[in-house]
Amino acid sequence: PVIFHVEGISKVYRMGEVEVHALRSLNLDLYESEFVVLLGPSGSGKSTLLNILGGLDIPSSGHFYFRNQDLTNANDAVLTRFRRNSVGFIFQFYNLIPSLTARENVALVTEIARHPMKPEQALELVGLRDRLDHFPAQLSGGEQQRVAIARAIAKRPEVLLCDEPTGALDFQTGKIVLEALAQVNQELGTTTAVITHNAGIAGMADRVITMRSGEITNIQYNEHKLAPS
Numbered sequence: 711p712v713i714f715h716v717e718g719i720s721k722v723y724r725m726g727e728v729e730v731h732a733l734r735s736l737n738l739d740l741y742e743s744e745f746v747v748l749l750g751p752s753g754s755g756k757s758t759l760l761n762i763l764g765g766l767d768i769p770s771s772g773h774f775y776f777r778n779q780d781l782t783n784a785n786d787a788v789l790t791r792f793r794r795n796s797v798g799f800i801f802q803f804y805n806l807i808p809s810l811t812a813r814e815n816v817a818l819v820t821e822i823a824r825h826p827m828k829p830e831q832a833l834e835l836v837g838l839r840d841r842l843d844h845f846p847a848q849l850s851g852g853e854q855q856r857v858a859i860a861r862a863i864a865k866r867p868e869v870l871l872c873d874e875p876t877g878a879l880d881f882q883t884g885k886i887v888l889e890a891l892a893q894v895n896q897e898l899g900t901t902t903a904v905i906t907h908n909a910g911i912a913g914m915a916d917r918v919i920t921m922r923s924g925e926i927t928n929i930q931y932n933e934h935k936l937a938p939s
């Protein structure tokens with residue numbers, strides 16, 4: 711089943727006299743439980759697309775549907791509810807609260823969610839069971855990002871949108887973080903879209919979507935997805 715249906719979406723940023731066409735009549739379906747990687751040069755529109763899918767930004771024209779609900783012109787209340795209940799966001803920077811342990815950082819989110827998992831369970835899913843009571847400063851960058859992933863999945867979102875989650879990490883650490891995302895995708899079936907420059911990890915994805923100048927220029931299907939190891 712299709713979870714996101716994107717129909718002819720364009721996004722134009724106007725800065726004074728200058729118009730930037732971030733997305734150009736883009737069409738895309740994302741399927742339930744799939745793991746998609748978005749590649750493409752800087753400025754090709756990847757973040758803009760992800761932000762629209764997550765209800766953080768609004769397209770200039772076109773439509774996008776989440777589970778057959780047209781969210782294109784949804785009001786703030788609807789979009790806020792959608793973001794809160796259905797979407798987990800992961801960014802380059804972890805935004806953990808330094809004075810709280812890993813467990814407490816995750817617990818902050820589970821306190822306000824409808825059907826949360828236990829913080830311990832979320833942290834175990836990303837391989838951090840032995841780091842529950844560590845503070846962010848006691849964790850490596852890769853571990854901090856995995857806490858951020860645990861925080862994002864603990865509310866059991868339907869989709870996980872990840873904007874360069876490995877942008878601040880070296881290749882090997884980035885690979886571990888992406889493997890944690892693949893593991894979560896397998897265990898929970900959360901539809902996952904990941905922007906990355908790390909083409910080496912594209913083999914983990916069900917589909918690799920390449921963008922350029924606001925358009926999708928290639929979609930590669932991985933029939934034999936590499937098992938995360």
Ligand code: ADP
Nearest residue numbers: 723730731732751752753754755756757758759
């Ligand atoms: P990517 O994620 O592939 O690097 P973005 O979606 O961030 O690409 O950006 C696509 C284009 O839109 C770029 O030219 C970028 O400069 C422009 N852009 C993105 N956000 C804004 C904004 N808030 N205001 C003006 N231009 C923007």
Ligand code: ADP
Nearest residue numbers: 757761766767799800801802803804805873874
């Ligand atoms: P950039 O790559 O330009 O530094 P980010 O990837 O950090 O931007 O963020 C992408 C978009 O998501 C931005 O429009 C930003 O306002 C928004 N954003 C960043 N962090 C959060 C957050 N913690 N919660 C909600 N929105 C966020």
